[in-house]
Amino acid sequence: MKEIDVPNSIRLALNPYAIVFRANVGTFKTIDGRTVSTGLPKGFSDLFGYRKSDGKMFFIEVKNEKGRLRPDQKHFIETMHKNGAISGVTKRCL
Secondary structure, three states: OOOOHHHHHHHHHHOOOEEEEEOOOOEEEOOOOOEEEOOOOOOOOOEEEEEOOOOOEEEEEEEOOOOOOOHHHHHHHHHHHHOOOEEEEEEOOO
16 A cells, blocks of 8 residues: 555545545645745644534544654644544554
């Protein structure tokens, strides 16, 4: 399984229960050399969405077997949890 397959498989598994989006976070360079930010806050989770049953928001950070949370990711997850959202980390276990 490739790295991109993990969030996609999570999205498919949650599809009956939730509306799920993948967040492309970070910066990139344009052809003419300008740096562009995606506009999402630092630490924003890889997947986010809401439960169909009650509209409750959730945020999921996806890591591989060796992946560790950066401080900004940990802060984001904690902040979302403190504000009533479901938030957490999942690790790929193959």
